[in-house]
Amino acid sequence: MAKILVVDDQKALRKNLAFYLKSQGYSTDTAGSAEEALNKINKTYFDIVITDYKMGAMTGYDLMKRVRKTHPSMEFIVMTAYGNIPLAVEVVRNGAADFIPKPFEYVTILEKLKKITSVRKEQPVPEREQVPHIVAASQQMKDLIDLADKAATSNITVLIEGEHGTGKRLFARYVHRHSDLYNSEFVIVECSNSSESNLEVEIFGVADSAEKPGALAKANGGTLFLRDIDGLSPALQLRLLKFISEGTYFPVGSSTLKKSNARIITSTSKNLKKQVNNGNFREDLYYLLNVMPVYIPALRSRVADLAPLTNHFLEKYRAQYQKNITSISPDAMAWMNTYDWPGNIQELENILSRACALATSEVLDESLIFTLPQDRPEREESVGYLNMTLKDNQKTLILKALKQNSNNYSRTARQLGISRTTLWRRMKKFKIEGLQIEK
Numbered sequence: 001m002a003k004i005l006v007v008d009d010q011k012a013l014r015k016n017l018a019f020y021l022k023s024q025g026y027s028t029d030t031a032g033s034a035e036e037a038l039n040k041i042n043k044t045y046f047d048i049v050i051t052d053y054k055m056g057a058m059t060g061y062d063l064m065k066r067v068r069k070t071h072p073s074m075e076f077i078v079m080t081a082y083g084n085i086p087l088a089v090e091v092v093r094n095g096a097a098d099f100i101p102k103p104f105e106y107v108t109i110l111e112k113l114k115k116i117t118s119v120r121k122e123q124p125v126p127e128r129e130q131v132p133h134i135v136a137a138s139q140q141m142k143d144l145i146d147l148a149d150k151a152a153t154s155n156i157t158v159l160i161e162g163e164h165g166t167g168k169r170l171f172a173r174y175v176h177r178h179s180d181l182y183n184s185e186f187v188i189v190e191c192s193n194s195s196e197s198n199l200e201v202e203i204f205g206v207a208d209s210a211e212k213p214g215a216l217a218k219a220n221g222g223t224l225f226l227r228d229i230d231g232l233s234p235a236l237q238l239r240l241l242k243f244i245s246e247g248t249y250f251p252v253g254s255s256t257l258k259k260s261n262a263r264i265i266t267s268t269s270k271n272l273k274k275q276v277n278n279g280n281f282r283e284d285l286y287y288l289l290n291v292m293p294v295y296i297p298a299l300r301s302r303v304a305d306l307a308p309l310t311n312h313f314l315e316k317y318r319a320q321y322q323k324n325i326t327s328i329s330p331d332a333m334a335w336m337n338t339y340d341w342p343g344n345i346q347e348l349e350n351i352l353s354r355a356c357a358l359a360t361s362e363v364l365d366e367s368l369i370f371t372l373p374q375d376r377p378e379r380e381e382s383v384g385y386l387n388m389t390l391k392d393n394q395k396t397l398i399l400k401a402l403k404q405n406s407n408n409y410s411r412t413a414r415q416l417g418i419s420r421t422t423l424w425r426r427m428k429k430f431k432i433e434g435l436q437i438e439k
C-alpha cells in the first residue's frame with residue numbers, strides 16, 4: 001500500500017486521519033507544519049502527502065510547489081476550511097491531485113486515495129523521476145547531505161572521492177535531483193571500462209551521428225557524471241579540460257564546434273591528488289574538477305549508519321522477494337557491527353539481498369548472513385563446514401570486540417548487542433578465557 005504523510009497544525013485532525021488510514025492498510029506518518037513535513041520528506045519518500053492549506057509561514061500550497069520540484073512523482077491532496085473555486089483551480093493546475101474542503105468524511109479521502117493509487121499503478125514512475133535517498137544517521141553523512149544540498153544550488157564541478165561501494169553515484173544523483181537541473185538528463189559514463197577510442201566516442205559523439213549523440217550532447221542542460229575519472233587517458237583528459245574551460249567541443253571526426261552546458265560531476269576511488277603527484281593525471285584538470293571536493297567515508301568508519309542502512313535494504317528486498325522478514329538475529333547483527341565491510345554499502349546490500357532471497361523464516365540468522373566469499377571453502381567438502389565457519393566468526397568478533405574495549409566486559413557486551421551473561425557463556429563455549437589477545 002502507498003506511504004502517506006498527513007500534514008496539519010491541528011493535532012487531533014492529523015492523528016485521527018492518520019490512524020484511520022492506517023486501519024485501511026496504508027503506511028502513515030504525520031507532521032504538524034510544512035517545515036516539519038519538508039524535513040521528513042527529505043529523509044523518507046512518501047507516495048502521497050495530504051496537507052492542510054493554511055498552517056503558518058509556509059502553507060501547504062508552498063510545501064507542494066517546493067517538494068514537487070525535486071519529487072515530481074509525489075502526489076498531493078490539499079485540504080482547507082477556506083476553500084473556494086478559484087483557489088481549488090489554482091492548486092490543482094499547479095500539481096495537486098485533488099483539493100478537499102473541510103470538514104470532510106473519511107470515506108471521501110479514501111476514495112481520492114484509491115483513485116490516485118490506481119492511476120499510479122497504470123503509470124509507473126520513470127527512473128529519472130525516482131528521487132535518490134541517502135540514509136544518514138552518522139554526523140559524517142548528515143554533513144555530506146548538507147554539502148550536497150549546497151552543491152545543488154550551483155552548477156560548479158564536484159569531485160567525489162571514496163572507496164568502491166560507498167555511494168558516490170548515489171551522491172551525484174542526489175545533487176542532480178536537488179538542483180535546478182532536476183528535470184533534465186542525468187548521464188553516466190564509466191571511464192575505466194572502455195578503450196580510449198570507444199570512450200572518446202561515448203563522451204564527445206561522432207560527426208553527423210544524430211542517432212548516437214555523445215554524452216555531452218545528451219547531458220546538455222543536465223548533468224554528466226564521469227565515474228572513475230582517473231581512468232581517462234592523457235588525450236581525453238586534455239579534451240575534457242578544453243570543454244570545461246570553454247564549454248565547447250568537437251565530436252570525433254568533425255570540424256564543427258558544438259556547445260554543451262552540461263554540469264560535470266566526477267568520482268574516483270583513488271586519491272586523485274596522488275595521481276597528479278605521480279604524473280598520472282593532469283594538474284590543471286584536477287583543479288577544474290575539484291572546485292567542490294567531497295569525500296565519502298568507508299562504512300567501517302561510520303558504524304552509526306549500519307543499522308538504518310540494514311533496515312533500508314531489508315525493507316527493499318523483503319518487498320522485492322515477497323518475504324515476511326521482520327528482523328536480523330542478535331548474533332548476526334553483532335557480527336555485522338564488527339565486520340570491516342571492505343565492499344562498503346554495496347557489499348552490505350548484496351549480503352542482505354542474498355539473505356532475503358534465501359530466507360525461509362521471519363528472522364535472518366547467521367547461516368544466511370555468514371555466506372561471504374572469504375568464508376566459502378576452496379572445494380565442496382565437509383557438511384560441517386558452515387558450523388565451523390560460524391563458530392570461528394563468532395570467536396573472532398568476540399576477541400576483536402574485547403580488544404577494542406580493553407577487555408571491558410560491559411562495553412564489549414553492549415557493542416555486540418548481547419548481555420554480559422551471554423558474553424560470558426560464549427567466551428566459555430569458545431574457550432576464550434585465559435587466551436592472550438593479539439595486539
